[in-house]
């Protein structure tokens with residue numbers, strides 16, 4: 048039996064698509080899967096964005112459910128989003144799912160007229176990402192917590208999980224206790240909320 052070769056690089060194929068019309072080796076299949084994942088994530092992001100826009104027009108934030116993107120993408124390099132731009136590749140490996148989530152909520156906050164808090168959270172997020180003294184794991188944890196806070200801020204006060212918010216604030220304060228520039232911004236954010 049003739050061995051099928053990868054249509055991209057010629058190595059032995061391990062998988063075929065479209066009734067054998069596309070055959071790929073292990074490496075090229077991984078690239079193909081990653082490309083599919085990126086397209087999927089982009090589409091999901093667009094759908095979520097459109098949903099947010101519809102809600103903004105109706106003045107009903109978080110009315111509709113969002114698609115959840117299951118696997119986080121860890122990213123090293125420039126990060127260009129609607130609000131958050133980091134053009135410094137030396138920031139470690141960041142879970143972009145959290146940063147994207149913060150970015151979407153920032154757009155929401157701005158649309159609601161909460162420019163001041165949105166700007167503070169934007170600066171805080173960038174400073175945390177760029178901080179070279181916070182280890183990657185902890186950095187991603189803080190970003191995850193910040194994503195939760197920012198999402199909560201984009202919904203009406205009476206619907207917020209205030210006690211959880213306070214706990215998460217306290218956790219972040221502990222995590223960044225060694226960095227006065229970060230503490231100062233988080234303090235300002237807290238004053239605007241509680």
Ligand SMILES: [Zn+2]
Pocket residue numbers: 053054055056057058071072073074075076
């Ligand atoms: Zn190949």
